[in-house]
Amino acid sequence: MSGRTTALTPPADARPPVRHPEAPAPGEVIGAHYDNCFGCGGGVPHGLHLEVRAGEGVRVTAEFRVREAHQGAPGLAHGGVLATALDETLGSLNWLTRVIAVTGRLETDYVLPVPVDTVLHLDAEVSAVHGRKIYCTATGRIGGPEGPVAVRADAVFIEVKLEHFVNNGRPAEIKAVLSDPDQLKVVRAFEVNP
Numbered sequence: 001m002s003g004r005t006t007a008l009t010p011p012a013d014a015r016p017p018v019r020h021p022e023a024p025a026p027g028e029v030i031g032a033h034y035d036n037c038f039g040c041g042g043g044v045p046h047g048l049h050l051e052v053r054a055g056e057g058v059r060v061t062a063e064f065r066v067r068e069a070h071q072g073a074p075g076l077a078h079g080g081v082l083a084t085a086l087d088e089t090l091g092s093l094n095w096l097t098r099v100i101a102v103t104g105r106l107e108t109d110y111v112l113p114v115p116v117d118t119v120l121h122l123d124a125e126v127s128a129v130h131g132r133k134i135y136c137t138a139t140g141r142i143g144g145p146e147g148p149v150a151v152r153a154d155a156v157f158i159e160v161k162l163e164h165f166v167n168n169g170r171p172a173e174i175k176a177v178l179s180d181p182d183q184l185k186v187v188r189a190f191e192v193n194p
């Protein structure tokens with residue numbers, strides 16, 4: 001054995017993930033974290049409108065119907081859009097840990113073509129945590145939640161503070177978020193963590 005590891009492989013002293021005591025109950029729909037999010041927001045006409053549900057442990061499931069605006073090749077989903085669906089599902093795991101984390105690395109396998117109108121059944125879970133690094137995986141199946149895997153991803157998300165958004169986001173949107181009571185509820189859900 002060479003002992004070689006990649007950035008997507010948790011180190012030997014990584015810990016199992018911990019479900020936050022106030023995480024949404026299994027089966028509960030996790031609402032959009034931001035109305036203008038391309039992955040989950042209701043305010044983006046050509047967005048993915050992903051509907052995510054909390055699962056057991058540190059796991060979520062989601063559904064995404066591929067629409068005409070999501071094509072790459074004729075009648076088939078664009079690979080970047082499918083990566084977005086995986087990324088967004090993985091990002092929703094934040095709600096189960098109540099830790100804000102952003103994608104550091106996302107490696108995607110495209111296994112089957114995904115036609116327009118297909119419902120992609122997504123499933124994501126955290127496998128391990130090491131410091132600020134959150135190791136996670138996701139799959140997208142077609143033909144039903146138990147159908148064949150069409151896409152899958154391994155990822156490392158990196159924990160950040162709310163300041164990550166405040167300091168880097170365009171000021172107009174940050175200002176709008178901070179004056180929207182619904183959006184402030186989202187911000188507060190994450191502020192309770194040290």
Ligand SMILES: CCCCCCCC/C=C\CCCCCCCC(=O)SCCNC(=O)CCNC(=O)[C@H](O)C(C)(C)COP(=O)(O)OP(=O)(O)OC[C@H]1O[C@@H](n2cnc3c(N)ncnc32)[C@H](O)[C@@H]1OP(=O)(O)O
Nearest residue numbers: 007033087088091102103104105131156158165166177187
């Ligand atoms: C007031 C407004 C608030 C509104 C918000 C409300 C709440 C929002 C709630 C939830 C939002 C969730 C949204 C999910 C949406 C879906 C997910 C996305 O699409 S996220 C967007 C795409 N991702 C990025 O834009 C990241 C851009 N990158 C960065 O900003 C930095 O590179 C960052 C933060 C990832 C790391 O930078 P560093 O300076 O903080 O940290 P360093 O020291 O470099 O790394 C820390 C550790 O992480 C490892 N690391 C860093 N980058 C890595 C990588 N690419 N792969 C593997 N490991 C990496 C390093 O090796 C280091 O590990 P060692 O502690 O030494 O063991």
